[in-house]
Amino acid sequence: MSYQIYSHVLPSATPGTQRILKAHHFGEAGARPKVYFQAGLHADEWPGFLVLNTLLRQLKKADDAGLIQGEIVIVPVANPIGLAQNFHGYIPGRFAFSDGGGNFNRNWPQLGAKVEKRIKGDVTGDIESNIDLVRQAIHEELALLPETTELQGMKKTLLALSMDADELIDLHCSGEASMHAYVAQEFEGHFKPLLALLGAKVGLSELETGAASFDETNVSVWRDLKAHYAHLIPWGSRSLTVELRGENDISNEFAEQDAQALFDYLVLREVIAGKSPAIDDSDVEYYPLDAMDLVKAPCAGIVCYHKAIGEEVEAGEVIGEVVNLMDDDVETSSYPLVARTNGVFFARVQRRLVVCGESIAKIAGREHLAFREIGKLFED
Known part of the structure; x- marks a missing residue:
């Protein structure tokens, strides 16, 4: 069994208060591929909570059976700060009330230029070595990020858990919506099977939104470096944001269906041993975000x-x-x-x-x- 749970304590915002991020780890640390999941970065978007809770139960069974081949990290509740915004039963949860406020999924630290400066002169023709070089540089830059405030600590912790992952899946939802996803143009083909498994017919294809969102931040380093080094530095991380229908589309049936889709995707990517699922992605269509x-x-x-x-x-x-x-x-x-x-x-x-x-x-x-x-x- 490889299953471990780690609690990451955030800086205390006020005397007598303390919040934590709980991360569930499956597989051996450093095993590849590594896939990271989180839900509730916008703390008013709750379907992902139940989906990841259900996925955890499935992964525990797979772990008991010795089927975990890669590494999986799951943060089922990614924003305890936003969840504390309870006003007479209403949780707004989308914007921070401290550190200048702002959308919890905007303006994350951008490390591309700092990483490029750190690795300059060390890039070689060995692609795998270059990936390791970049990940080490990312690790070193993350260690330098401030964590004086509760929000800074939360952002730094989530990035430290996710930025060395091969794939990152950030679960959100809309007010009322069909299943859809925001996907970088470079990853349309890669994530099309996942959208098909989830039953999403709409993918919003983006290149640079300007939002510096969490999932964009995880790949922006690699996008910046590829502009300098092209094929010498491949994509060391791929990410997307999945919108799990609407805010009230929460049920055991939806959770089972969506968790099974995520589990099947992990099998497809050989993170979990098993027979790859049959996938028909003919109904998935990408639409430009600027359209x-x-x-x-x-x-x-x-x-x-x-x-x-x-x-x-x-x-x-x-x-x-x-x-x-x-x-x-x-x-x-x-x-x-x-x-x-x-x-x-x-x-x-x-x-x-x-x-x-x-x-x-x-x-x-x-x-x-x-x-x-x-x-x-x-x-x-």
């Missing part, structure tokens, strides 16, 4: 949708309406939500009371939209 239409509320009010999640839409089609409760004339108080692209209506906010100008629905399109700015493709 995604963010449908905005034309006024404040109550939103009603005319189209269902997963339906195809056409540019100019009305997908819903917002009723302005303050209009004098109730006969003309409904304002249409108009699609600006052909594609798939795949996500929307769960709230039905919306604010003027906020993005309330997402349509995955196929053609670049002029109003979508490269480098600023995510909204908080």
